[in-house]
Amino acid sequence: MEFLDVVLLSRIQFAMTVGFHFLFPPLTIGMAWIIVIMQTLYLRTNHDLYQKMSYFWIKLFAISFVVGVASGIVMEFQFGTNWSEYSRFVGDIFGAPLAAEGILAFFLESAFIGVLIWGKERVSKKFYWFSSLMVALGSTLSAFWIIVANSWMQTPAGFHINNGRAELTDFWAAVFNPSTVPRYLHTVDAALITGAFFIMGISAYYLFKKRHLDLAKKSLKIALIVALVASLMQGVLGHSHAVQVAHTQPEKLAAFEGIFETETEAPLLIFGIPDGEERTVHFAVGIPKLLSWIAFGDTSAEVKGLNDYPKEEWPPLGITFISFHLMVGLGVLFIGTTLLGAYLLRRGTIYQNPLYLKLLMFCIPLPFIANELGWIAAEVGRQPWIVYRLMKTVEGASFTVPAAQVLLSIIVFIAIYAVLFSVWIFLLKRKIAEGPTESVPSTKGVRM
Amino acid sequence: MTLATLQTIWFLLVTVLITGYALLDGFDLGIGNLHLFTKDDHERSAMFYTIGPFWDSNQVWLLTGGGAIFAAFPMVYATVFSGFYLALMLLLFALIFRAVSIEFQHLLDTPRWKKVWDIGFSLGSILPSVLFGVAVGNILRGIPLDAQHNFAGTFFGLLNPYAIVIGLVSLAMFTMHGAAFLIAKTDSPLSQKARGWGRNAWLAYIILFTIGTIWSYISTPRLFENFFHQPLLFILPVMALAGMLYYPVALKKDARWQPFLASALNITGVMAIAAVSLFPYLVPANNNLANSLTIYNASSSQLTLNVMLILALIGMPLVIAYTGYIYRKFGGTTVTKPASGSKFNLPG
Numbered sequence: 001m002e003f004l005d006v007v008l009l010s011r012i013q014f015a016m017t018v019g020f021h022f023l024f025p026p027l028t029i030g031m032a033w034i035i036v037i038m039q040t041l042y043l044r045t046n047h048d049l050y051q052k053m054s055y056f057w058i059k060l061f062a063i064s065f066v067v068g069v070a071s072g073i074v075m076e077f078q079f080g081t082n083w084s085e086y087s088r089f090v091g092d093i094f095g096a097p098l099a100a101e102g103i104l105a106f107f108l109e110s111a112f113i114g115v116l117i118w119g120k121e122r123v124s125k126k127f128y129w130f131s132s133l134m135v136a137l138g139s140t141l142s143a144f145w146i147i148v149a150n151s152w153m154q155t156p157a158g159f160h161i162n163n164g165r166a167e168l169t170d171f172w173a174a175v176f177n178p179s180t181v182p183r184y185l186h187t188v189d190a191a192l193i194t195g196a197f198f199i200m201g202i203s204a205y206y207l208f209k210k211r212h213l214d215l216a217k218k219s220l221k222i223a224l225i226v227a228l229v230a231s232l233m234q235g236v237l238g239h240s241h242a243v244q245v246a247h248t249q250p251e252k253l254a255a256f257e258g259i260f261e262t263e264t265e266a267p268l269l270i271f272g273i274p275d276g277e278e279r280t281v282h283f284a285v286g287i288p289k290l291l292s293w294i295a296f297g298d299t300s301a302e303v304k305g306l307n308d309y310p311k312e313e314w315p316p317l318g319i320t321f322i323s324f325h326l327m328v329g330l331g332v333l334f335i336g337t338t339l340l341g342a343y344l345l346r347r348g349t350i351y352q353n354p355l356y357l358k359l360l361m362f363c364i365p366l367p368f369i370a371n372e373l374g375w376i377a378a379e380v381g382r383q384p385w386i387v388y389r390l391m392k393t394v395e396g397a398s399f400t401v402p403a404a405q406v407l408l409s410i411i412v413f414i415a416i417y418a419v420l421f422s423v424w425i426f427l428l429k430r431k432i433a434e435g436p437t438e439s440v441p442s443t444k445g446v447r448m
Numbered sequence: 449m450t451l452a453t454l455q456t457i458w459f460l461l462v463t464v465l466i467t468g469y470a471l472l473d474g475f476d477l478g479i480g481n482l483h484l485f486t487k488d489d490h491e492r493s494a495m496f497y498t499i500g501p502f503w504d505s506n507q508v509w510l511l512t513g514g515g516a517i518f519a520a521f522p523m524v525y526a527t528v529f530s531g532f533y534l535a536l537m538l539l540l541f542a543l544i545f546r547a548v549s550i551e552f553q554h555l556l557d558t559p560r561w562k563k564v565w566d567i568g569f570s571l572g573s574i575l576p577s578v579l580f581g582v583a584v585g586n587i588l589r590g591i592p593l594d595a596q597h598n599f600a601g602t603f604f605g606l607l608n609p610y611a612i613v614i615g616l617v618s619l620a621m622f623t624m625h626g627a628a629f630l631i632a633k634t635d636s637p638l639s640q641k642a643r644g645w646g647r648n649a650w651l652a653y654i655i656l657f658t659i660g661t662i663w664s665y666i667s668t669p670r671l672f673e674n675f676f677h678q679p680l681l682f683i684l685p686v687m688a689l690a691g692m693l694y695y696p697v698a699l700k701k702d703a704r705w706q707p708f709l710a711s712a713l714n715i716t717g718v719m720a721i722a723a724v725s726l727f728p729y730l731v732p733a734n735n736n737l738a739n740s741l742t743i744y745n746a747s748s749s750q751l752t753l754n755v756m757l758i759l760a761l762i763g764m765p766l767v768i769a770y771t772g773y774i775y776r777k778f779g780g781t782t783v784t785k786p787a788s789g790s791k792f793n794l795p796g
Contacts, residue, residue: 080529091522
């Protein structure tokens with residue numbers, strides 16, 4: 001089976017499994033913090049509505065969380081199964097954040113998620129609130145270590161090459177490599193947007209259908225405030241991430257922006273179709289000087305173009321350019337939507353505005369798409385490197401694994417993920433249709 | 449600390465993580481293995497209810513074990529996981545289904561829905577229970593490695609009779625453990641049934657364990673050398689045997705936790721025996737012992753081992769403290785048939 005290429009297949013499998021997994025953590029991280037807000041309000045006001053709200057959102061949260069857990073198991077092992085050469089090369093550095101994630105974060109969230117899902121009637125109000133906080137904290141910390149690992153692939157630091165592999169020389173330099181902090185803040189903020197838009201959309205659906213009005217109004221309000229703050233912050237955080245890319249991965253920025261010739265006073269493209277063959281962007285529509293100013297704070301700053309780099313080290317232009325631009329466009333849309341929402345909320349008409357409610361329902365999937373696009377831009381934009389300027393992706397695969405076996409696992413993954421995705425959507429729809437339950441049932445399944 | 453000391457400490461830490469996994473996820477895997485043995489809907493619900501709050505954090509011991517192997521012995525991570533490719537994929541598929549089965553089964557009240565996830569939970573537990581043993585069996589006996597430490601065997605080579613026997617040993621061991629947890633955490637009639645299941649699993653375990661031990665002694669005498677060099681280590685087989693032999697005695701008594709403690713003692717002993725027999729090898733090469741991965745040639749650098757040791761020493765006591773606290777919060781027995789109302793009070 002010579003037509004099967006183990007590298008290509010491993011890339012497909014990795015992209016597919018991470019792409020699927022990455023639908024869930026941003027949603028659950030964002031929801032977790034909003035649930036903490038609801039639980040805190042309940043603890044302070046003792047108002048039953050807040051408890052009912054938390055229980056309802058925890059139900060949807062739990063369904064999503066478990067799919068995230070299930071698809072996440074794969075990630076812990078996949079570097080070894082499909083990227084063994086990579087694992088050998090970076091093991092001294094890359095394994096540490098994965099282990100740290102387990103020890104410092106994953107245990108925390110998984111121990112307390114048990115309380116959140118199964119402990120409603122078995123623990124005190126306070127401990128239940130504390131558990132919601134620990135789940136939010138644990139999953140947010142978990143994201144930190146994953147971003148550390150991935151950021152090290154983007155902008156490796158704190159190491160030297162010894163005997164043909166990367167060896168750690170400075171742990172904190174590796175952890176806080178140049179891209180860790182901007183990428184982490186950008187990602188967590190994206191998670192808040194995802195969770196908040198999810199809750200807004202479903203609340204809007206209830207308001208639209210005139211069901212569970214109390215719960216829907218309060219939930220929409222809380223989520224809208226979170227979404228507004230997070231969307232506006234994303235303007236700043238996304239920008240600081242782009243500045244970091246401009247400084248540390250200039251070819252990636254050039255691909256994001258379709259810059260071929262190194263130029264001062266570089267424009268910011270709003271639209272265009274990059275063409276690597278002719279080394280130009282067709283139908284380019286841009287704002288002059290803006291890119292130089294955004295990236296370097298100076299309208300006449302020099303922005304490196306792709307022509308300064310050998311063509312075999314260019315990232316794939318089309319995917320990188322399009323995914324980046326679409327992501328930014330969605331980010332702008334989130335700002336607009338939430339600003340409009342804030343305006344309607346102040347005017348007191350938000351709950352009766354069918355058009356706006358419809359817009360919110362329509363928006364539910366958009367943050368998920370933005371997350372995927374952002375991640376595609378980040379990862380495809382790093383190509384051809386698996387570790388930036390240290391190791392190429394084509395060198396990192398498990399060359400001892402027969403390609404046919406990888407093909408087989410891809411097929412099974414497709415089948416399993418299709419089932420999981422359908423069941424997830426099906427259950428969400430069912431539980432949304434069911435709505436919140438009135439109170440905690442009184443029959444106890446436990447004798448203490 | 450010298451590099452060699454750190455390498456030995458990390459060998460111990462990885463052993464502790466894997467043993468922790470066997471002790472904790474071992475019981476919920478075991479309950480999964482037993483899940484289809486009862487047809488009673490209440491009893492199946494009680495089984496889910498018993499492990500619901502715990503299974504996820506139990507499973508993290510496996511993920512952290514994987515992460516720790518990657519961090520401390522990256523060569524093992526690369527060789528074993530790529531070498532055992534299909535077996536590992538099979539394991540992952542099973543664990544994926546298992547996770548969603550546990551949390552989805554009770555979300556809808558139709559018989560067909562429940563049946564699908566009951567089967568998912570059961571197969572998703574049986575398959576990993578066997579595969580873990582198969583993996584351990586292959587590692588103990590050694591696998592073919594080339595000079596670059598790459599796996600040089602085949603998937604079907606991994607399914608050799610010896611490894612399958614060890615796979616069945618682990619299936620029986622986890623089943624015993626799961627039965628013991630049910631005895632401690634549920635009331636009659638389920639706990640009575642669990643005593644019966646525990647007894648049968650124990651019988652199978654004793655027979656399989658004896659076959660496995662004799663087979664190991666004949667095929668791979670290397671595994672016994674460390675014990676004869678350091679007779680103090682015989683405390684471990686004594687521990688394992690004590691747990692193994694006390695288990696059926698405990699089943700006959702009316703004590704809730706004794707069978708579980710006996711099983712836990714046995715598992716700890718058995719895992720420690722496996723680790724000692726292997727030391728200092730991590731993946732012995734059975735074609736040429738010189739190609740083996742050992743704690744010395746497979747480890748990370750001194751700095752990484754040091755940093756990770758500090759992280760583990762800070763993190764793991766915390767983990768054990770809050771996990772223990774949550775186990776206590778969820779103390780008490782699950783009532784198989786709630787008095788008021790016919791429905792179990794499951795989440796969702």
